[in-house]
Amino acid sequence: MARGKKKETLTPEDRLQAALVPESEQPYPVPGNWCWVYWGVCGDFQAGSAFKNEYQGLTEYKIPFYKVGSLKYSDSNGILYDASNTVNEEVRIKLKAALIPKNSIIFAKIGEAIRLNRRSINPVPCCIDNNLMSFHAKVCLTKYVYFWSLGIDLYNYTNATTVPAIRKSDLEKVAFPLAPSAEQQRIVDRIESLFAKLDEAKQKAQDALDSVETRKAAILHKAFTGELTAQWRKEHGVGMESWETKKYSEICNIVRGGSPRPAGSPEFYGGNIPFMKVADITRNTGPYVNSTEYTIKEAGLKKTRMVDRNTLLLTNSGATLGVPVICTFKTTFNDGIAAFLGLNPDTLLFHYYFWTSKTAALRAINKGAAQPNLNTDIIGNVEISLPRENEQCEIVRLLDNLLAKEQQAKESAEGVLEQIDLIKKAILARAFRGELGTNDPSEESAVELLKVIV
Known part of the structure; x- marks a missing residue:
């Protein structure tokens, strides 16, 4: 009181x-x-x-x-x-x-x-x-x-x-x-005017960014329907009849990994054997993965699976399923990942790009499930139209070039968006120091x- x-x-x-x-x-x-x-x-x-x-x-x-x-x-x-x-x-x-x-x-x-x-x-x-x-x-x-x-x-x-x-x-x-009251209004008016112009530029950059994924999907579709290499086939006297449709179960062996449990147990984890988890793949930005965050001990080998270097892997569980990657080292891997054994090492990039084109379709299979999951049968039943190996190499070459340009466009648009955010922050900093000339x-x-x- x-x-x-x-x-x-x-x-x-x-x-x-x-x-x-x-x-x-x-x-x-x-x-x-x-x-x-x-x-x-x-x-x-x-x-x-x-x-x-x-x-x-x-x-x-x-x-x-x-x-x-x-x-x-x-x-x-x-x-x-x-x-x-x-x-x-x-x-x-x-x-x-x-x-x-x-x-x-x-x-x-x-x-x-x-x-x-x-x-x-x-x-x-x-x-x-x-x-x-x-x-x-x-x-x-x-x-x-x-x-x-x-x-x-x-x-x-x-x-x-x-x-x-x-x-x-x-x-x-x-x-x-x-x-002062009048200055508050002038500052608000100036900020809104400047932000309106920046928002216009931001929308254009966002539209450009959004269109990248659409263009990438279109490019991949053309690649695996033969349209991308139509001119190449004409020059080499090859027709679409040279393409064969196969199920993946017919061209390789698909296996799923395993996870030593309980997770993190010192009995199994913390050794010198690489252990691939889904996050190692999904945080990757290109075709190849070069390291794992976790390792296991010899005791954990009985509860998982080892694959050789140059193996194609695919996430098969959770919200981030359907992401492919090529492993560049010998590793074990968990049960959220499938491996393709027996594929020709010289055509791994072709298969990597094929599965990249299928990510959205794979995620739609179990859409709405509490834990979306792709078993090896689902993966094995996916069909692929296979051209001859030399045309596969040409498709990879074209995709490397075209998708690299799309990546540059994406990074450019992201850079513009980031710059706009920085400009807005600078405007706000100056506004409340009385430095906008108002x-x-x-x-x-x-x-x-x-x-x-x-």
């Missing part, structure tokens, strides 16, 4: 000074008519409420109830549009859920979702679940705070517990650069804004 009474007896000047960040704690210089204040002074933080399952999934009411996953559903301006959960006033009161004013900034406050650093703005009054927190500005434009918040990493404000979480009291003490030093100081609310 005494503490509350002391606060009540503070003079307006004392309250103003308490709201200002001391010069020694200010992150960087700002224009003279700006001021550094504590974020909590500028508005109100509100934590979310528990959202019982029995009230979830209703969409006919007027009050949106946002969950942490809702933050994915915001437009390029940060406006939330998720409508998968709604409540009425009766339910809101029953849940004791606070009604968050419209134009609040909403973000994750607990768990790994904080790392995603997402922000959204609610266009209408709403409720939020207990994984979220909101901020409603009193002395600033919502968009001004929103853009400023994009430049900070909220994960830096989590407490050191088993589950990362953000405390309201910690955010209230974050230093915030307060600009500030009018003759305008009334932002301190006058504070005097209204402290």
